[in-house]
Structures are given as structure tokens and as C-alpha cells.
Amino acid sequence: MSQDTRATTAAAPDRLEVVTTSDGPTSTPTRPLASPHGGAVGTTDAPRRGRWVDVWNPEDHAQWEGGGRAVARRNLWWSIAAEFLGFTVWQLWSIATPVLIAAGYPITVDQALWLTAVPVLVGATMRFPYSFAVARFGGRNWTIVSALLLIVPCLGLAYVATNPGTPFWLMLLVAATAGVGGGNFASSMSNISFFFPEKEKGAALGLNAAGGNIGVAVIQFVTPFLVVAGVAASTARPAYILVPLILVAAFGAWRYMDNLSQARADGEAWKLAARTRHTWIVSLLYIGTFGSFIGYAAAFPLLLKTQFPEVDLGIAFLGALVGSLARPYGGKLADRLGGARISIAAYAVLALGAAGAVVALQMQSLPLFFAAFMVLFVASGIGNGSTYRMIPAIFRGRTSTDDVEGMVRAKRIASACIGISAGIGAYGGFLVNRGFATSTAQFGSLQPALWTFVGFYVLCIAVTWAVYARKGALGLGERI
Known part of the structure; x- marks a missing residue:
């Protein structure tokens, strides 16, 4: 050999x-x-x-125990490292924007919300081609390329931070490049799903997703400590620090990850999923959970600074942190009590959190405003886990357990549905940011946007109950 x-x-x-x-x-x-x-x-x-x-056959017990598990875990850890940096770069502008404003950059509230929204929009869009990149180029190869692409938005932010005269259109273009970090989630999840057997796939994908989401909290935590108050140029420090970490992740992927020959894009399953109404219903529900998480994470530091100028931005990271940590618990609760039930509860708490934020604004209470958003982040994290858990159950429930071929087909369509809903759900983050911008521009307050979000969460409760929670809904054969 x-x-x-x-x-x-x-x-x-x-x-x-x-x-x-x-x-x-x-x-x-x-x-x-x-x-x-x-x-x-x-x-x-x-x-x-x-x-x-x-x-590669992870379902072959002998192969799995004879070395396959070690190979899969090695690929998982480096995938998590690359995805963590992807989310970190994706949300660079969520914390950099209020820092630049504090340093004297002439950025209006509407422009600031564009700077935080555009990376979310681009990242949501990039999730679709990134989903197929693993099959086209190989998981290891694409992890290397997608990691190295993260250097571009880092250097772009460093340029903006050291050039106070940068026109807004160029700032917006630089912010848009950060969207490549949002696409990493789709390719990373797709790649790791091929490495693990079904009985361990959920835990592996959960770790992979949580590792990425925590990247949002880390960049929002680190940046305020690296920035000298009132000095815009120091905003470049986080970007410069990320570049060597990105190079380490790319080298680790090159040295330790593998490409799987049988990792193939299931175009037929994607077509079937696109023709199934459940895909679009779940996508709507995921807008309410992941869209809320990524939208609030992108806007929260800016909202804190504009509504309560005296606030220390060092606390802004807690929102993304608690939302990331809550996600696995949403999946566990859904396993025990049913995804539809937990999702309905999550939407109800989201509605209460948004209403609480309105009350806080009326009272001009920073503690209540902060607490309301912590509730929003926890509920969105739990909703992310429960909504994702619903998808396999939905498609299994439409197939007889005696139909082996049908169950395999259902699993394929469910996988494609997850890919579609992950991309569409991320668009919700853009809508959240633009909702805040429109509300501020038209009414001079965030309250109309928050009440609109309350209405949307009520709609999600109604849809989840009518389609998945009520007895005998759509003839589904198992509890969703």
C-alpha cells in the first residue's frame, strides 16, 4: 500500500x-x-x-468502531472551528457599527441598520449555493476555501476603521462581504451530516450548529475590550486578530479533514421538498425562530446604544450567548414533549418578550429592556432546536412505518427541507433589522416594529397549532 x-x-x-x-x-x-x-x-x-x-459507511459498526468514529470526530472539530469563525465574521458589523458611531463616524440610524442587515441578507442568500458546494468540491476542500474567504471582510473592516472618510456606499459594500460567513453554516452542516451514523448525527449536528452560533457572542464580547473609546482605528483590532485564526482553521482543514466521495447533492430531493407545502410552512416558522435570533443578534448592540447611550456595550454579547446555549435544550425538550408543543411555547414567550421590550421603552428602563431581550434570545434559541426537530418527524409522519422505501425517501426530503428552511429562515434576520429601521424612520420609535413582531409570533402559534399540534392535523401519523 x-x-x-x-x-x-x-x-x-x-x-x-x-x-x-x-x-x-x-x-x-x-x-x-x-x-x-x-x-x-x-x-x-x-x-x-x-x-x-x-x-465510507458510518452505519457499518465494524468500520465505525475500527477507526471511523475517530475520522468523523476529527472532521467535526475542524468544521466547528471554521464555522465558529464564519459566524464571527458574519456578525462583525453588528458590534463594529455602534463603535464607529461612537467614534464620530457620520452614520445615521437608518444607515447603521443597513450595515447590520446587509451581511444577514447576503449570508442567507449564500446558504443555498454553499449547500451544494460540498458535493461539488469536497467537504475538506470547500472548508479551506470558505475559511480563506473570511479574510476579505476582515481586511475590509480594517480599511474602513482606519479611513474615516470612507463613503457610505463603500462601507455597505464591505459589510456585504461579511455575508460569506453566513454561508458557512450550510456547507458545514451538509458536510458533517455525511460523516456520522443516524444514531449520532443529531448530537454531531447540534455541536456543529452551537459552535457556530457562539461565534456571534464571542465577537460581541471581545470587540468592546479591544477598542479604545472614541478611536475608530482601534475597531480594526478584532479584524486583524481574526486573520491568523482563520489561517489556522484553513491549515487545520487542509491537514486534518477529508473529502467523502459519496457526499453527493440530492437534487431530486430538493425538487420534491420544494413542491411540498410543509417545506414552506416550516420555513415560515423558522423565520420566527432563527430569523429572530440572527436579527436580534445583529441589531441588539446598536439598539442598546441608540436607546440608552450610557450603556456599556460589553453586555451586548449576552444575548447571542444565551440564545446559542438555549438551542440544544429546545431539541431535547422537543424530543420529550413534541416539537410542535415546544415551538408554540417558544413563540408565546417571544411575543411576551417583544411586548416587554415595548413596556421598557415606554418606561425608559434599561434593566427591563435588557431583560426583555434576554427572554427573546432564550425563546428564539429554544425555538430553533424545536423547529428543526419537527422536520424529520413531519416527513416520517406522512409515511407508513412499514414502507421501508418510503421512509428512506422521507429522510431524503426532510434533509432537503432542512437546507431550504435554513436559508429562508435567515432572511428573517434581514427583515428584523429593516423592521426596526422602518419603524424608527416612520414613527421615531422601535415600538411599532416590536408590536409587528408580536403579531407575527401569534401567527406562528396559530399555524403551528392548526397544521401540526391539533389532533389529526393533516393526517400525520406521529406526534410532531
């Missing part, structure tokens, strides 16, 4: 359990992997350049 080709050997002396490829072409054939049902699965005679794994 070529020195470049790595393999893990199980107890059986003539069986290779994990076949990984070389970092370069070789003329030495790679031994085939024995199928658990007899015969050979096989691999390529000359592995492709770029660490391709040509034989």
Missing part, C-alpha cells in the same frame, strides 16, 4: 475498515473494503489528489 494512503485495520486481518486516500496521485492500488453483506465495496485504483475517502 502506498505510504500516502492511510487505513485503519479492524480485528479481521484481511478487512480494511476505513479507507482514506492520498494527498497526491499514486499508481499503487488501494485494497477494497469488504462489504458487511459479502463482496467488495471497492475504491479507486489511483486515489484523487486532496485526501478523498472513497469507502
